[in-house]
Amino acid sequence: MYRPIAFTLLLCSALPVAAATDQALQQYRELSQTLAQKDQQVFSQELRDSGREQPLEAPPTKRFGFDPNPEDAYFHTDDAKRIADIILSYQTPSGGWSKRTDMSLEPRQPGQMLGVEKHYIPTFDNGATTTQIWFLARTYNTSKTPRYAQGVERAIKLIMQAQYPNGGWPQNFPLTGGYHDYITYNDEAMGKLLRVIEAAANRREPLQFISPELAKQAQDSFAQGIQAVLDTQVVVDGKRTIWGAQHEADTLAPINARKFEPVALATAESAELVEFLMTLDAPSDALKQAISAAHDWFAANQLHGLAWEKDKDGHNVLVKKPGAGPIWGRFCEIGSNKPVVGDRDGSVHYDVMEISQERRDGYAWYTDKPAEILKDYPEWSAKHL
Template sequence: MFKQSALALALMACAALTHTNAAASAKPSNESGAVAQQQTNDWAAYLASSQQLQQQDQAVLEAELKVLGQKSPSRPAPTKEFGFDTEQPLEWFNTAEGKRIMDIILSFQTPSGGWSKRTDMAAHPRLRGQAFGVEDDYIPTFDNGATSTQVTLLARAFKATGGNRYRTAFERGLQLILSAQYPNGGWPQSFPLVGGYHDHITYNDALMHDLMVVLHSVAKGKNEFDFVTPAQRQAAQASLERALECVLKSQVMNNGVLTVWGAQHDAKTLQPAKARAYEMAALTSSESVWMLDFLMTLDNPSPAIINAVHSAAAWYETTKITGKTWVRGAATLTDKQDAPPMWARFYELGTNKPIFGDRDDSIHYEVGKVSKERREGYAWYTNSPNAVLKRYAKWAKKYPRA
């Protein structure tokens, strides 16, 4: 039984219930029943694809282990990000170092088409019988820029060198992004699905943002993406439109007022969802910055997107904390008259009060109530909205609220 079976059963049950309700509705049942049945079919196909890709990844590794006579895979070297500076000029891809690192990236692409996080891709190529990443729940993943970063690098490598192996790997990575998108438009943290909070629609660590940026670039077919086919551009645009629908539907309404987003949203209900013990179902100032920023890059935004941007900006204005600073690890805020505005990372649903969590699942209204380990190990406050709100001030003049 594959690991996402619990989610599969829940999603299928939800889709079946929707179909039953639609058939029993007082409205003409033919049309509503057909829509519900299509939703059921879409989820079934999605979950089958996840299972197939997971089995494919496992089969490749198991075959290697059998040849080597190993019972379990070795692990590649861990690193904070990918082990090298990913922001490189086009000329770099034609250097010996650029080619060496791109060879390593190619070697770590999973059979399903993605990459893992915190895996050193500057040391040496993946060895046979070696796991494709350092953490099981993130092989492969979209978390911490994984897969979206490699896909972009491969597009640039092909642009610089014309090497078809880069294009082939890019196309496989792009296909994984398209395949991993939920029928409702969001993305899980990892795909194939691995279960638990990883299956939530993930705004955390800019995951939704990063994938939408890639799709937006592919859809435009410009710069390093000018080689993509018309079919790939069309598929990317359709995927982006579904993602935008999900973004609009998942923007949280607090007491009749549209606000921002959660770090994670339930894949079925689209409501904010809990992740790790200290990451509550809540509004998040940090992750919502990325989505607000992306929405303002869109040409000719729809009235719904314009309203979403203005609403998010208004929420930031309402919840900002002025005249205070916070140093990671501190139990209290410090007065500082000229300090730039800052925000708590999480805000309680319904009240907009800052909240803070701990490893024991406890929730507090004061950062000082959180254990010292979590105060030192987590960013409970942020100044990041300030930069995007400056861009918003210019954007708002071009797209005033109706």
Template sequence: LRAMKFPCTIDNGATHSEMRYLAAVCKATGEARFREGFAKGVRYLLKAQYPSGGWPQFYPLRPGYSSLITFNDGAMIGALSVLDGAARGRAPFDIIDLSLCQECMRAVERGISCILRCQIRDGKQLTAWCQQHDELTLAPAQGRISELPSISGAESVGVVRYLMSIKSPSPEVVEAVEGAVHWFRQAAVNGVRVVTVADASLPGGKDRRIVEDAEAEPVWARYYEIGTNRPMFIEQGVVKYTLAELSHSHRTGHGWIGGRWPAGLLAVDYPAWREERTKNRD
């Protein structure tokens, strides 16, 4: 790792997944080396956090979009969730000393504040989050050429689930959850299915299409245009509004639409969260 220029990342579960494993092994064995390894990971995440409260994809910072605050692929939420568990002394993360716990709590508070400030507004209406946000202004930001500033129908689900995990949420957190859930319902695409069909004339012998189906369950797009809420299909930085407009390689090479990411949140998690809040008020 020391020989690599940019060795450390929280992308695709990296670092925080290993920290979860170290914490679990420490609880199972009681060996100090696993506790020390977990504590090193905690200090790394604390050091990597921006003053604005977010986390970049890589730290030390790598030039380009990797230095943006990264919700993509669960990066920031994965890191924040581990620190949250450590800050609140939840097993198996209850293995660090009090001073480090206190540092974690301050980092968690900054992280939650960052999430709330990053939430995209459409006029007065709260919506959800972009895959990446500027680390200074917190505005939605472009990642790769196919990841234009937009509202994410996928990554936003993990953000909402994290906010719903907060015990005794502030009014601002409650408002953020309610706003995002309202947006998920508005953003659902009804009456269609995304299908893969055989087509011997095309590379790989298949194509991907959207077909009408009145009985189909709601699906969501990966990217929504800010201000119009239209699903976006992006090729070489150019926005298109139907899957059919993309080249074959782009139609079949990316999950632009058809995901069910918010379905479980809307059907199970959110109603349970509302019920729990009602009980706590009674």
């Protein structure tokens, strides 16, 4: 049975940071509105010019329809350029991309929607925008076709525009409201954005072609992003832990998103983030402390003798299995560190078998991603500590 620990008893909060001025936040929101209006105006004009009364729907798919990370040889083929041109056709006027839209079939037609979920245009969710950047960059490096580089630079500019004054990123930008406006680690959004900005800041392959001016802007953006990482690392009783799936954009406190996603520490996303942070050449002392604290939390909260697997009917179950593990709960209660799961009615449980079968089968409630941190940490600590 789930009995939440009183939040006020945890002494849990994000580390204090200098609050962004009201003027900076107001300017940020005004920019969001301006870009949203531009996207809509450009599309409305395109729809009128096409002579269509209703827009054509975009083709749906689970991700994007193309292989996001093919071998280098593929980018010397005509098919790579074909996909790159389709990707460009779905780039919004503001510079990003939607998710769940098939970008492998044919270029978007005039008057066709820019994505299957219009309220998610553009988004950083599920690898959207960052995936397209990497693909276009790798295609440009083999073809030297200017429009691919231009598409990449437009998208990087959007990412920097989308960054909150405190350094974090929302799930969608322009802002669309609700949990989409929270600083989002869920589905690795922050981690994926930081990887792009770090490569841009250092003009590192495959982004070595971007302009020095954009690289300088990316350096500042990356520094702000790392500060946001430090400021949002959840602290309990004065001790750093890991990160939430979402954090409020103003207070930086962890917060829930959809009804089945409770306020909690997010292990998979935190592991992906730490994996990236451990690749940085010269981490600051503060960042070293953050990485070490996250490692210690992972080490202290691993589960052994349990397996998250399919039963004979194909349903997800958590079963006892000698020798299995380690695994971690996808979400862990702040304070107790117990795995917690949620259902569509907003209820929260300690036992995954208590929630509906639909949610048990439809969400990754357990993960083994932190195992990579435990494996790589000794080499990292020997180098940096």
